[in-house]
Amino acid sequence: MIAIEHYVVLSAVIFLVGGFGFLVRRNVLVALMSIEVMLNACNLALVALNRSRLGAIGQSGFAGGNHTGQVFAFFVIAAEAAEVAVGLAIVLAFYRLRSTVRSDDADLLKN
Amino acid sequence: MISLAVAYFYGCALAAIAGSIAVVVSRNPTRAAMGLLLLVISVAGLFLPLHAQFLAAIQLIVYAGAIVVLLLFVIMMLGPDAVAPSDRRGLVVRAVGGTLFVVGGIAALAVAIRVLTEAHRPLPSPVPQPGFGGIDSFGSILFTDAVVPLELSAALLLVAVVGVVAVARGHVRSTRGALRDPPRSPPSTSGALRDPPRSPPSTSGALRDPPSRVPGAATEGRTS
Numbered sequence: 001m002i003a004i005e006h007y008v009v010l011s012a013v014i015f016l017v018g019g020f021g022f023l024v025r026r027n028v029l030v031a032l033m034s035i036e037v038m039l040n041a042c043n044l045a046l047v048a049l050n051r052s053r054l055g056a057i058g059q060s061g062f063a064g065g066n067h068t069g070q071v072f073a074f075f076v077i078a079a080e081a082a083e084v085a086v087g088l089a090i091v092l093a094f095y096r097l098r099s100t101v102r103s104d105d106a107d108l109l110k111n
Numbered sequence: 112m113i114s115l116a117v118a119y120f121y122g123c124a125l126a127a128i129a130g131s132i133a134v135v136v137s138r139n140p141t142r143a144a145m146g147l148l149l150l151v152i153s154v155a156g157l158f159l160p161l162h163a164q165f166l167a168a169i170q171l172i173v174y175a176g177a178i179v180v181l182l183l184f185v186i187m188m189l190g191p192d193a194v195a196p197s198d199r200r201g202l203v204v205r206a207v208g209g210t211l212f213v214v215g216g217i218a219a220l221a222v223a224i225r226v227l228t229e230a231h232r233p234l235p236s237p238v239p240q241p242g243f244g245g246i247d248s249f250g251s252i253l254f255t256d257a258v259v260p261l262e263l264s265a266a267l268l269l270v271a272v273v274g275v276v277a278v279a280r281g282h283v284r285s286t287r288g289a290l291r292d293p294p295r296s297p298p299s300t301s302g303a304l305r306d307p308p309r310s311p312p313s314t315s316g317a318l319r320d321p322p323s324r325v326p327g328a329a330t331e332g333r334t335s
Contacts, residue, residue: 002120004234005227007157009220010124014131014150016216021135024209027195029140029186033147036178037131040154043170051161052234054243070163070244071257077173078264082271084178088185089279095189102195 007048015041026103028094032087039080043073116160126153140186140193148179162244 018037025031050069091101098105126149133146151174158167186193227233242248253261 002116002160004236005224006120006124007161008234009224010127010157012216012220014127016213016220017128017131017135019216020209020213021131023212024205025135026201026205027140027193029182029189029193030134030137030143033134033140033143033182036147036174037134037150040150040174041131043166044154044157047158047161047163047166049234050163051239052236054237054239067244067249067252070166070249071252071260073163073166074169074249074253075257075260075264077169079267081173081178082267084181085271085275086278088181089275091185092188092279095192099192100195101189101193102198104198104201 004048004052007051008045011041011045011048013041014038014044028091028101028103028106031103032084032091035087036080036084039076043076046070046073046076120157120160123153123156126150127157138194141183144179144182144186147182148175151175151179162239164244165246165249166244 015038018034018041021034021037022031025034046069050067050073053069054066094106095101097108130146130148130150130153134143134150137143137146151170155167155170155175158164158170
């Protein structure tokens, strides 16, 4: 049996890698994927902490345990799907405007 | 003797870290998408010993089946332009910012680990009831306790679909001009072709000229 802290530390490490990629890379597609890496790390932490807090607190649906973290991770996945779709549409519109995917070239509001 | 559960955890953890590093360092976005796929599959594998079977299935279906495929579609559509050309400008600032973020995160993590180990209160891991995390319990919670966010997420996805269609379709210049004009004509010639039918009445009345010219000039200035 693996202790829950291992999962939390692993999710922190993955989050740090994703945040580093979001800050350093300037390809818009890679920045979008780094956001997904970070959200995956969040999901892992949510599910792991749900595993350690199983005591049912006012759950009406299922008496066998508290699913709050897992339900939260489920909605994170749903929001993530919407975010990726909208982000890719914005990338396409940006590419149509500038013929590049470098985020440095997105300077229409600069001057 | 290392147990099977420990070996499974560390295998999945190494695959997840390798996938996330591949996302960050690879120059080609296709390889980054493959790294994301590796990360997603190994995180789904990590969900299984945490008694989140339904969430593991959802992770595989939504991430590996929809999001990564959507990313690959866009990468293939952009073709070789998906690889941003190498440019050294601003690299130092970016690297310093990223390093500061990682150093701060590692420091916070070290402090948290130290406090937790000094407190000697490990996170409990009680044995769940059978059926925990399965599709029965998850579905019953989604339709009782979490029914409002479920419906709101449905609305969110609908709005996202409409927004994607509106954004990815391209900028429609104006509702009157875009329906009449061919979409890919150069702006100067289309303006010149559209102006002569309107110019003969404008020569007679000089006072009516500026308001009739203003929409044409505005669209011309925006498209150029």
